[in-house]
Amino acid sequence: MRLQKKSAFLIQKESPVVLLLLVAGSLFPFVSDNFFYIEILKTAAIYAIFAMSWDILTGYTHEVNFGFAFFIGGTGYLSGILNSFFSVSPYLAIPIAVLAAGIFGIFIGYLTLRLKGPYFAMVTMVFASILFTLSFIFTEITGGEEGISGLDTFTDDPVKDFFLIWAVMAASYFVLRLYARSKHGIILKAIRADEDATKSAGINTAYYKIEAFALSGTLGGLGGGIFAHSQMHIGPTMLSGEISIIVVLLAMIGGMGTIVGPLLGAVGLSILNEYLRFVEEYRLVIYTGFLTLLIYLAPDGLINLKFIKDSKRLSFIFLGERKSK
Amino acid sequence: MNLLDIENLTKKFGGLEALLRFSLSVREGEIVGIIGPNGAGKTTLFNCITGFLPFDSGYAFFDGNDIQDKKPYQIVNLGLARTWQLVKAFFGMRVMEAMMVPSFSKRALSIHSSEKARQEKIEKLLREMGLEKNIWSEVDNLNQGELRLLDISRALVTCPKVLLLDEPFSGLSHKEIENISRVIQNLNNEGLTIVIIEHRLKELMKLVQKVVVINFGKKIAEGIPEEIVQEPPVIEAYLGKRRTKVGLA
Amino acid sequence: MDILIFGAVRGALYSLIAVGYVLIYSVGGILNLAHGTYYMLGAYLTYIFYELLFGTGGKFILILSSMLSVLTVGVIACIVYYVLLRPKIESLTYVLVITLALALFVSEVMSLFFGVAGTSVPSFVEGSISIAGIKVISQHLLLFPVALVILTSLWYLLKRTKMGQGIDAVAQQRDGAVLMGINIDTVNLIISGLSACLAALAGTLIAPVSSVVPHMWVFPLIKAFAIAILGGIGSLGGSIIASFILGYAEVFTSFLISDQLTEMVSLVIIVLVLLFKPYGIMGYKLG
Numbered sequence: 001m002r003l004q005k006k007s008a009f010l011i012q013k014e015s016p017v018v019l020l021l022l023v024a025g026s027l028f029p030f031v032s033d034n035f036f037y038i039e040i041l042k043t044a045a046i047y048a049i050f051a052m053s054w055d056i057l058t059g060y061t062h063e064v065n066f067g068f069a070f071f072i073g074g075t076g077y078l079s080g081i082l083n084s085f086f087s088v089s090p091y092l093a094i095p096i097a098v099l100a101a102g103i104f105g106i107f108i109g110y111l112t113l114r115l116k117g118p119y120f121a122m123v124t125m126v127f128a129s130i131l132f133t134l135s136f137i138f139t140e141i142t143g144g145e146e147g148i149s150g151l152d153t154f155t156d157d158p159v160k161d162f163f164l165i166w167a168v169m170a171a172s173y174f175v176l177r178l179y180a181r182s183k184h185g186i187i188l189k190a191i192r193a194d195e196d197a198t199k200s201a202g203i204n205t206a207y208y209k210i211e212a213f214a215l216s217g218t219l220g221g222l223g224g225g226i227f228a229h230s231q232m233h234i235g236p237t238m239l240s241g242e243i244s245i246i247v248v249l250l251a252m253i254g255g256m257g258t259i260v261g262p263l264l265g266a267v268g269l270s271i272l273n274e275y276l277r278f279v280e281e282y283r284l285v286i287y288t289g290f291l292t293l294l295i296y297l298a299p300d301g302l303i304n305l306k307f308i309k310d311s312k313r314l315s316f317i318f319l320g321e322r323k324s325k
Numbered sequence: 326m327n328l329l330d331i332e333n334l335t336k337k338f339g340g341l342e343a344l345l346r347f348s349l350s351v352r353e354g355e356i357v358g359i360i361g362p363n364g365a366g367k368t369t370l371f372n373c374i375t376g377f378l379p380f381d382s383g384y385a386f387f388d389g390n391d392i393q394d395k396k397p398y399q400i401v402n403l404g405l406a407r408t409w410q411l412v413k414a415f416f417g418m419r420v421m422e423a424m425m426v427p428s429f430s431k432r433a434l435s436i437h438s439s440e441k442a443r444q445e446k447i448e449k450l451l452r453e454m455g456l457e458k459n460i461w462s463e464v465d466n467l468n469q470g471e472l473r474l475l476d477i478s479r480a481l482v483t484c485p486k487v488l489l490l491d492e493p494f495s496g497l498s499h500k501e502i503e504n505i506s507r508v509i510q511n512l513n514n515e516g517l518t519i520v521i522i523e524h525r526l527k528e529l530m531k532l533v534q535k536v537v538v539i540n541f542g543k544k545i546a547e548g549i550p551e552e553i554v555q556e557p558p559v560i561e562a563y564l565g566k567r568r569t570k571v572g573l574a
Numbered sequence: 575m576d577i578l579i580f581g582a583v584r585g586a587l588y589s590l591i592a593v594g595y596v597l598i599y600s601v602g603g604i605l606n607l608a609h610g611t612y613y614m615l616g617a618y619l620t621y622i623f624y625e626l627l628f629g630t631g632g633k634f635i636l637i638l639s640s641m642l643s644v645l646t647v648g649v650i651a652c653i654v655y656y657v658l659l660r661p662k663i664e665s666l667t668y669v670l671v672i673t674l675a676l677a678l679f680v681s682e683v684m685s686l687f688f689g690v691a692g693t694s695v696p697s698f699v700e701g702s703i704s705i706a707g708i709k710v711i712s713q714h715l716l717l718f719p720v721a722l723v724i725l726t727s728l729w730y731l732l733k734r735t736k737m738g739q740g741i742d743a744v745a746q747q748r749d750g751a752v753l754m755g756i757n758i759d760t761v762n763l764i765i766s767g768l769s770a771c772l773a774a775l776a777g778t779l780i781a782p783v784s785s786v787v788p789h790m791w792v793f794p795l796i797k798a799f800a801i802a803i804l805g806g807i808g809s810l811g812g813s814i815i816a817s818f819i820l821g822y823a824e825v826f827t828s829f830l831i832s833d834q835l836t837e838m839v840s841l842v843i844i845v846l847v848l849l850f851k852p853y854g855i856m857g858y859k860l861g
Contacts, residue, residue, distance in 0.1 A: 064667050066674070111849050118605050119848055121670055122799055126844045129796060133841065137834045183429050190415045190426040197413040200375065202401035202430025202483045241792055245678050248671060284682045292675040296658060299668050 014177065015260045015320035021267065022170045029159045038162050044270035045169040046227045051251040051262035053219035056176050057212045058248075059257035060188035063113060064121040065213075067128030068220055068247045070108075073239030074131055075101045075221030076228035080148045081141060083229070090152050094225035101221030102214050109213035113206065125241065132239040147235030151228055165226055172219055176259045179215065188212055192257075220247075249291045255301025260319055265302065327386075328353050328487050328518050329374070329405075334383035336366075336373055336542075343369045344542040346383065351487065351520060356513045358529045358550075359522045361539035362562055367522045368410055370539070371489050375407050376400045388486060402432040406485035408476045410492045410522070412469070420459050420467070420475065424451065427482035436484050450478045454508060470501035477508070487518040494525045502528050530554070538562065577825050583714045584821030586721040589814045590776035591794050592801035593725065594769030596813045599802060601744050602762040604659065605666065607673040610795030611680050612647050612770040616777025617786045618684055619643035621693045636698060644774040651770030652763055659766075660759065677791055685788040697782035713783045720779060724772065725814065732810070741765060793837060800840040803847050 025041055032038075050072060058064050078097035082088040088096070112123050135142040142148065154161050179185055187208045190198040198205050228234040237243060254265020269291070276283040298305060308314045329351040336344040344366045351357055359367050372378040374385050376397035385392050387405050395403075415423040427433060428443040437443045451457045454474040459467060467475060473493055480488055490509070494502045502525065509532060513519050523529040530536070530550040538546040538553060540562040546553055553559055595609045623639035654676065662668045697713040732738035744761045773794070784790075797820060805816030820840060828836045 062667065064670060066670070115848055118666055118670070119803075122605075123844065123848050126796065126841050129792075130838065130841050130845075133837050183425075186418075186422055186425055187429060189418055190423070193415040193417050194413050196377065196397075197409065197415060197479070198426060199377075199397040200401060200407055200409070200413075201427035201479055202398050202406075202432055203426065204396075204398045242678060242681075245674050249675055252671060282686065285679070285686050288675070288679040288682045292672065292679050295668075295672055295675055299662055299665070299672075 013320050015318055016316070017318050018173065018260055018263060018320075021264070022166075022173070025166050026163065026170075029162060033159075035158060038159060040271060040274040042162050042165050042230055043274065044267045045165050046223050046230070047247070047250060047270045048263045048266040049169050049172050049223035049226070050220055050247045051254060051266035052172055052176050052259050053216050053223065054247050055251045055256055055259055055262040056179065056219075057216035059251070059259075059262070060180065060185060060192060061209055061212060062117075062192050063209065063213075064117070064248075065124045065216065066121050066248065067124035067126070067244055069239045069241065069244040070124070070128040070131055071101050071105070071217040071220040072224035072227070072243060072247075073128075073135075073234070073236075074104070074224070076224040076234040076238045077135065077142060077148070079225040080151050080228045080234040083151050084148050085141075090154055090225075090229045094222070094229065097225050098218055098221045101224075102218040105214035105217030106210060108217075109210035110206075113209045113213060125244065128239060128241070128244055132236060132241075135236050135239055143235075145236065147233060149233045151232045151234065153229055153232060161230060165230060168222065168226060172222070173259065173263060176219070180259055184208060184211065189257075246291070249295055252301055253291065253294045253298065255303030258301075258303055258319060261301050261303035264318075326353055327351065328388055329520070330384070330386040331370075331374060332384040334370070334373060334380055334385060336369055336378065336380045342542050344373065344380070347539070347542065347544055348383075349537055349544070349547075351518060353486075353518055354513075354516060355535060356509075356519045356533050357521070358533035358536045359520065359539060360524070360526060360529065360536060361545075363524075365539040365562075366542040367539055368491055369542075371407055371491055371522065374400075375405065375489065398430070401483050401485070402430055404432065404484070404486035405489070406480035406483050406487070407489040408473070408480050408491055408493060410495065412472050412476070414464050414467075414472050414475060416465050418464055420451070420456065420462050420464055421447070423464050423475065424478060424482060427479050430483050433483050447482060450481055453511075454478050455504065469496050470498070470504070473497065473501075473505065474508070477505075481512075485517070487520065488512070490519065490521045490523075492522055492524060494523055494528055506532055526554075577822070577829055579710055581822035581825040582818070583710075583717055584824060585818030586717040586821075587776055587780060588797060588801060588821050589725065589817035590717075590721055590772050590779075592798045592805075592813050592817050593728065593810060594772035595798035596802045596805070596807060596810065598762075598765050598769045600807050601741055601765050602663075603666075604655075604663070604669055604762070604766075605673075606766075606769070607670055607795060608654065608677045608680075608791075609673075609769070609773055609798055610791035610793070611677045612651060612773040613777040613794045614684070614786075614788075614791040615647050615650070615680070616643055616774030617695075617781035617784075617790070618688070618693070618777075619646055619774075620778045620781050621695045621786065624695060625693075633698065636696060640698075640778045643778050644771050647774035648767040648771040652767045655763055655766040660762075663762075677795075681788045681791060688786075688788070690788060693786050695781045695786070698779075711783055713779070717779055720775070724775065728768075728772075729810070793840070796844070797840045800843045800847075804843060 025045070028041060029038060050068065054065060054068050075094075075097040078100055079090065079093040082093035082096060083090060108127060112120055115123060136144055154164050187198065187203055190201070190203070191205050191209065195205055224238060227238065250266040250269055251262035253269065254263065255261025272290075273283070273287050276286055279286070294302075303318055308318060327350045329349070331347065331349045333346040333348055334344055335342070335346055347366070347370065359370070361367055369378065373380040374387070374392065376392065376395050376399065380393070387400065387403055390403055392400050392403070392405070415426065424447045428437070428447060433443065437446055448457070448460070451460060454477065456471060456474055456478065459471065464472075464475070477490070477493065493505055493509070497505065506528060509519060509521070521529060521533065533550060536548065536550050536553040537544060538559050540558075545558045545562060546556045548556075591609075591613055595606065598604050598606055620640050620643040623642050624636055658672055658676070659669055698716060732742055741761050741764070744756060744758060801813055801816040801820055804819060805812035805814070820843065823843070824836045824839045827839050
């Protein structure tokens, strides 16, 4: 019995629901030219990138990152500044900012991942708060409360932008799934189960945790950069505690440690959020209240609910990967 | 040659001396037992020489390498592997996955350079341990005996030169102990150097060539099993000051 | 000289907020991220009771509103503990996430009703007095006697009464306490309520002279955490001292360096302590 082929994943091992979603989304602009809906899908896709990349660290190691805004807003602002002050095209600004995110990820991961659980969680929040506070101090660069406006989009056509963003989301999904199935993912799961046992298996656990943290931050930063340019604006909300918490909730409600859960959760809940605009005044209250309720009712996430886990068929539909025997 | 050289190792927890100038040498191919009452310092010793606890003074050399300030994973990659007294397993994963983890260690990767070779080694080990039917089971579903065997298998995947076993018999039935003893004996016959901490004296004495006795962090006796059980300090340590002959039966 | 007074005022305020936070972490092992929210609710509820329920009615009504607000927050905290936290209290991740989610939700609710601009409440004691030539707002000075009385009572409660000793036992050795027949749940419940009341008290006292806005829960939470790790988890005396250290550090920064950097002080403290002194300042290993 071989565990898996050495080459890249096979399509039939992937979650059917996700594949369906990815295809359906990419076909959407052909069946509808409602720009409003396309914008909603764009936002949903970006939040999916946030949730999935958050998951590869926290879902797989149980080190809880409460300061994801650091990467989201940090990269967004860096790319925005490059674009706005130095006229660097988003196609270059974003990669540069993402690279910076990666480097910071390695640096911060190295400093913080040795802290015990709750302290790690708090210190991630603190790093994000530091950036948030800094954005109000250096207002000439960051625009303070108002942020930076007038950023360039990717193409001149919102639909083309949509395809780009949807493609990036799909690519992120496959990259993260591949990573999770690889030696790296298996080691992270082992660390999650018992770090000492993993160390006694000859594994440098610190390295793999830092790597996951950096990957998480890099992809999250990619999402942040894309978000900034798709909205043509970056503001302090992308560095706030609010967005950090929302990403956590989206991923957890979806179901940590699966990549699929956060994707579906983020897409579903983001669409709900937009749908609630018909009661705009109450939207945020309903949305945050609903998220709180969901995490209370399903602390392990919707995809990890017992009735799905216990059913072989449902398990396969959502998560794919039917292991032999 | 001495694979393991521990000299005057001292470890204190505040005022408590967990280990006091403890020394031990283990030759290649030996199978050594470490015994002593609860709290004597046996597991602390293992923790110190595997990098999980820093020690205050003394020396520890493994295969010629100074292992004092090394991290646990580095020591494993030098060839010193250990098992755990309280079950530590990769719960939430399948047995096969759990066994792949040690196969990703630097040492295992360099010895078995192809994925195929690693895969075969894992399957071979699981077969030798009698766990081949469990390859795809969830680790959570294994019983205590199987978990111990899995722990030993996990250690063996890293191709160690010396294996430290921490109370491998604890919580097992007689039959399971017999099974594991046989496995340990075979491993030693094939050339693996083994150090075992145990409380089940009868079963241990059948297995080892040399016994070291610890009490209150100090080595109080060292020798062959038949002699050790008759040494007064040893009897005293286990039974208190009484004049009783503790036989091998 | 003014630094002396302003720093002390801050210290007193922070000690009310932080002590509850440290208490519930040492005793219940609960890192309550909604703690800042209790502080915020203390402020908002005072306004709600005073303006909305009673209409204006003089100092007596004001104090009544204030006390009601503190009590209500205490009750809310107990409910939160009982309903939301108790079912899955072993999972630290869950506790962190749900208290944070709750904080966000409440913040949005306040935003909805009162807008981002905030509200205001009249002071208990009007105006300001001059101490050694410095103008000090009287409301601020109120913090001292209140903090003193409250914290001393708390100390008395913990050290001398039976209930307090039970709480202490849980903090020191949870399993032992269980064996002694102490009901952990009840202890956690009481502590949750008590700790929230302290935070709400701070909120209600500061409300007249500070901006009451929907996001005023964030920084008190961060500062409480900074004080906790500075003063040592489990040490109430240490927390009080740390509160004053933070208070003074902020005032120093504000006067001597830049007003904008005041909020950075607590953040920097947290980073420095956790990264470079994992043993904390009072000797508790945090890493």
